[in-house]
Amino acid sequence: MAERLCGFESHLPHHFLSMSSRKYLLLLNPWAYDFTAYDFWLRPLGLLYLAAIIRQYTNYELDFIDCLDSSQIDASCHFCPKHRPDGRSSFFKEEVSKPEIFHHIPRKFSRYGLPYTQIESRLEKIAPPEAVLITCTLTYWYPGVQAAVELVRKKFGHVPIILGGVYATLCPDHARSQSGADLVLTGPGENQILRILQEIDGRDQFKSTDELPAFPDFDSLPWPAYELSHNTSVLALLTSRGCPFHCTYCASHLLYQQFEQRQPEKVVAEVRHFWQTLGTKQIAFYDDALLINKDRHLLKILEALAGLNPGLRFHTPNGLHPREIDPELARWLKISGFESIFLSLETSDTTLLAETGAKVSPEDLKWALCHLEEAGFDRNQISVYLLVGLPGQDRSQVVESIRFVKSLGARPRLAYFSPVPGTADWRKLVESGLLKDDSDPLLQNKLVFPYFWSRFTPEDLDDMKKEAARKSTG
Numbered sequence: 001m002a003e004r005l006c007g008f009e010s011h012l013p014h015h016f017l018s019m020s021s022r023k024y025l026l027l028l029n030p031w032a033y034d035f036t037a038y039d040f041w042l043r044p045l046g047l048l049y050l051a052a053i054i055r056q057y058t059n060y061e062l063d064f065i066d067c068l069d070s071s072q073i074d075a076s077c078h079f080c081p082k083h084r085p086d087g088r089s090s091f092f093k094e095e096v097s098k099p100e101i102f103h104h105i106p107r108k109f110s111r112y113g114l115p116y117t118q119i120e121s122r123l124e125k126i127a128p129p130e131a132v133l134i135t136c137t138l139t140y141w142y143p144g145v146q147a148a149v150e151l152v153r154k155k156f157g158h159v160p161i162i163l164g165g166v167y168a169t170l171c172p173d174h175a176r177s178q179s180g181a182d183l184v185l186t187g188p189g190e191n192q193i194l195r196i197l198q199e200i201d202g203r204d205q206f207k208s209t210d211e212l213p214a215f216p217d218f219d220s221l222p223w224p225a226y227e228l229s230h231n232t233s234v235l236a237l238l239t240s241r242g243c244p245f246h247c248t249y250c251a252s253h254l255l256y257q258q259f260e261q262r263q264p265e266k267v268v269a270e271v272r273h274f275w276q277t278l279g280t281k282q283i284a285f286y287d288d289a290l291l292i293n294k295d296r297h298l299l300k301i302l303e304a305l306a307g308l309n310p311g312l313r314f315h316t317p318n319g320l321h322p323r324e325i326d327p328e329l330a331r332w333l334k335i336s337g338f339e340s341i342f343l344s345l346e347t348s349d350t351t352l353l354a355e356t357g358a359k360v361s362p363e364d365l366k367w368a369l370c371h372l373e374e375a376g377f378d379r380n381q382i383s384v385y386l387l388v389g390l391p392g393q394d395r396s397q398v399v400e401s402i403r404f405v406k407s408l409g410a411r412p413r414l415a416y417f418s419p420v421p422g423t424a425d426w427r428k429l430v431e432s433g434l435l436k437d438d439s440d441p442l443l444q445n446k447l448v449f450p451y452f453w454s455r456f457t458p459e460d461l462d463d464m465k466k467e468a469a470r471k472s473t474g
């Protein structure tokens with residue numbers, strides 16, 4: 001409850017903190033600096049897992065600031081985020097100067113999330129923490145980290161700042177030299193964070209003098225500390241980490257060395273807990289490979305959730321593997337409350353599919369849509385991801401893919417290729433001289449490929465978007 005009191009809206013707990021001998025840590029999810037951004041059920045899940053570990057094993061108070069939580073926007077801001085009933089939301093944005101590297105791109109660049117002044121005055125009201133933990137979800141959102149670090153330094157001077165998350169893991173050299181953080185933590189942080197706190201502040205705040213705990217697998221972690229969040233009606237959930245596939249454009253295997261699935265009963269217990277204690281209504285499954293081993297994993301979860309009948313709505317923003325969708329799974333997806341279905345096809349070009357990972361075929365998509373329709377889903381409500389901007393990809397391949405998805409009655413959804421360091425497609429671009437090994441992570445922004453290294457022009461991209469949005473006439 002103490003952490004709850006430390007929430008964004010109350011000032012009292014911070015006076016309380018400054019009078020207390022208890023020490024506290026500040027956890028911060030920074031803004032997104034981008035050409036565009038949208039809250040697609042985004043939650044700083046890694047940071048919330050670390051918060052749960054810290055809370056379980058230490059006496060630190062935790063203060064959590066999520067710059068991307070639109071539900072906390074100040075009334076004085078005169079901006080009303082558009083919250084969709086399914087939990088997605090628009091962000092408030094403030095235009096900022098465009099990075100020099102993007103000077104020729106005729107689009108505005110903005111800071112998305114809560115107003116800068118709101119975060120600034122929030123920090124004014126709190127006492128200096130023992131340390132600050134910052135995350136960053138996308139590599140090219142690192143200007144948000146820099147801005148947050150600068151602000152923290154301005155308010156608290158040389159407080160230790162620890163940076164983790166996707167940017168720190170995929171671009172550690174850049175993060176070490178450019179983020180301003182004191183320590184860059186790569187990979188999952190559960191087996192690192194307590195040791196780091198011990199090095200910074202000793203063991204005074206630890207609940208036990210025993211050896212530090214080890215977390216051998218995903219299920220050994222406590223559930224994320226969602227009660228620190230302001231908006232608990234919409235949560236993100238992971239039933240697994242990693243992916244058994246190795247698609248040439250994907251960083252999943254770089255973030256998680258192995259594919260690990262949780263025990264279904266523990267997932268169900270977690271869902272039940274948050275539904276009962278926090279009033280959660282929408283849950284987005286953020287697994288990379290939710291349907292793998294479905295008979296002993298997702299089906300077990302769905303059967304239990306359907307029996308529980310919590311009236312929750314589920315979403316799959318990361319895209320499901322169409323190959324795994326059979327009549328039984330489709331039926332359970334419907335019964336258990338899946339609302340927005342996103343499927344991954346990437347392209348209907350079978351040669352390109354084979355070259356990039358062969359995880360799916362156009363035929364798989366046809367069958368998946370049939371099964372989902374028979375189970376009661378409207379094809380028109382099913383989105384199918386198509387990749388745009390892959391190295392060597394032709395405009396005609398994308399247009400054909402869009403038409404193919406539309407011919408099946410589903411909605412094509414363009415997903416722009418981002419060249420992630422360490423992937424096969426990144427190496428291809430480096431070897432061909434189109435990117436450098438140490439290129440600025442800003443170039444991984446998924447919207448800039450037509451201006452740097454793709455065969456597509458910005459006009460091509462506009463045409464593709466129109467083609468995808470155009471209603472089928474047939």
Ligand code: SF4
Pocket residue numbers: 243244245246247250251252288289357359
């Ligand atoms: S199947 Fe999806 S998550 Fe797995 S490697 Fe391919 S793109 Fe990544």
